[in-house]
Amino acid sequence: MNFYATKISDKGDIAVDDTLLVKDVLCTAGSNILQGFTPLFSAEAVTRLVSVGYTISGKTHVGEFGLDLVGEFSNYSEKTDTLKGAAAELVKEGKVKAALGVDVNGAPRRAASISGVDFLKSTYGTVSRYGVVSTAASGEAVGVYAKDAVAVGEIMSKIAGYDSKDGTCQNNEFEYDYSATKDIKGKKVCIITELYEKCDDAIKAKIDSAAKILEKNGVQVDRISSDIFSLAATAWQILYTAETCNNLSRYDGVKYGLRAKEYKNIDELYVNSRTEGFNFLTKAVILYGSDVLSKNRYKDCYDKALRVRRVVAEQLAEILKTYSAVLTPACSAAEYSAYNIADAFSKVFGELEFTAIANLTGNPALVSSGVQFIGDYYKEGDLLCLANAIERMGE
Amino acid sequence: MGYEVVIGLETHVELSTNSKIFCSCGGHSSPKEPNDCVCPACSGMPGMLPVMNKRVVELAVTAGLMLNCEISRYTTFDKKNYYYPDLPCAYQITQLNHPICTNGLVTVKTANGARDIRIKQIHMEEDAGKLVHEGKFSFVDFNRTSVPLIEIVTQPDFRSAEEVLAYLNKLKSMFRAGNISECEEGAMRCDVNISVRKEGSDEFGVRTEIKNMSSFEAIDKAIRFEAQRHIDALEFETEELVQETRRFDDVTGKTFAMRNKETEADYRYFPDANLMPIIIDDEWLEQIKAAKPVEVDERAEEYRAEGISDKEIEILLDNSKAAKLLDDVIALGCNAKDSAAWILTDCAGILRKDGQSLNELNISAEKLAAIIKMVANGDVNRNSGKKILIAVVEDDVDPVKYCDEQGFAKKVDSSAVESVIDKVLSENTKAIEDYKNGKEKAKQALFGACMKELKGAGDPALIRTLLDNKLQNI
């Protein structure tokens, strides 16, 4: 499998998804529209890692703007029968210590789940989004792929923290805790029955096994029912498509990237460049997003989704008063096989129920051993410790 | 029966800040080349995020205070979507739902009396760039993208072009006095909403909007033309009025309808998630209030009370730099009327000689105050004070040191002056004789010699008295 869109160094220990900028290195975010685009600066997370001695190995393939399941619709990578994420596979094969990714739609979490590695989507506002090829600013977050929770925590502690270049980056007085080795005895975790029932047997087995190990470690595991995950999927579908429609509108063929060869006037320049530049899935996202923002639909769609976002966040917070984490699948199946891009929009929506809540509310979510822990704001440490216990037991 | 013209105004004002509204690009007010003041943020590159320039908030609040608005303590930004090559992100960051100021009021005076104009809201937004067309090519210049603007929206309260101009002139002098905007040509742009109804009617007529005019003259002409067009349509049924957006053509002096395509866009406004809501707490608001200059009218009264002439007041109200300097030297204990003369006559005179205007005056209030005080206390005479001022304005010397070096200090004790006179008399026995023989001119020569000896720092009246005494006693 060809992992890199651009290889930088054989000695590199950190791979970077092509949705994050590395200074002077080609960045296309998997899209034709950014053909030949070379950024003038690096993402803050990249800069922080380099400043403490890490070396960037290269830019890993992503699906166009990170909007697909696991990276299957990059315009630059080869097509395969079973779908895997490039950065997750690199980590799995031990070719890099860790990788950075952008989670807007759950793709890195699904990829980690399938490859059996860890990915942590950080609490919104803990890692600077400076240098992220942005799609949905209100929910996208920089995260870390690594082989286990301890390694995730190590990288997170280097990249998290206030950055004045990102107005949404939190300037908290307390220190973030990413240590993965604290005792978990006495903690409580809940499984959401609705999500459990929607998975294939392989995933169910992973959840069952995780629950068993946690119980052995003195964790109480409850099963509860909640509809906020499907509400979250619908609300996030509206918000992320709208924001993506808006954020991708800067790719117009005027300034950089692809410009169509044929055009007679400025309107044709726009239309032809964007027609050639975006793939079918991205176009579907743009059209859907444009529709929910339109005058006639705004109140019923976008505005309502914002309200749902508040309600879901409140209800999730209520659950997390009792439980250290919600234990859920990150995707419906242990494996994805290739499919037609015409089905991509509904395929991705089908999986959103497992991941969207963390993007919608900004809560942290950690995928490990094929399961997902969703926790309270800034409590990544709790999630890492739970995951670490399962990882150790599995050895 | 007569007709009444009803006008509402949307005025865009460019704020005087060092950097743009969401990035640190500076120098945008006087760029040398196209795309001189541009960074990845204001040219719409991926990966860059807007970061709020706090100064913009403060200037917008100051403007709101000057226009008697309610200041929002919670204010947010929205994105307005439309494609145009001079708009690098294809959206403009503006304020729709929670503008920074609302519900203001300003009184305008014309020959027909005073009228209260209600301010609906003031919001902050970024400017777009500009297109330069050359032959078959168009070039994009992003120097102006993300330049901070405020848009001031009035209720339809104007009833004549005169009132609109009075309002705009008032904004201009207020904003100059408040260092909010230089309000230079092009830094203020207006959209005018206009309708006409029968006098005494409560209902509004069909409204048209004339977009994007920057000269007051054009605004005046456009309103007059458009009002007449409406009246003709109502009175003589020359045409059927429709609600539409129009442009004013400077050359023909007429307005014409824009294509529908340009006016019926759905801008798909929605909140900008990259900019957190801005909270203006009591402390911050108090700081802004404290820094706010006094209102123009109020200020003119204050100046007048200090004995500053109307002519001088006019210059001061138009020139915030000179007014600020005056306020500062007054704060340092100088007399207002004196200080105004020093700034508006002496300083202006020196600059004029060098072909410069008062705007280019670059003297610290401390130094100017030192000179004014030296003269006021009688330490040096006014002529010497002027010489010191020239040296300070041109070479930025230390006024006190310079005064000492040049020996300008008045020899206040008459004994020092006396000894100089004695010396001069002893060296000019011939002149004394001439004077005794009735030559008045000889005395003048002796006086000149004394002044020369005192390097012009002596008090002429004192020298004259002492010299007369000595001569009489010889």
Ligand SMILES: [Zn+2]
């Ligand atoms: Zn800039």
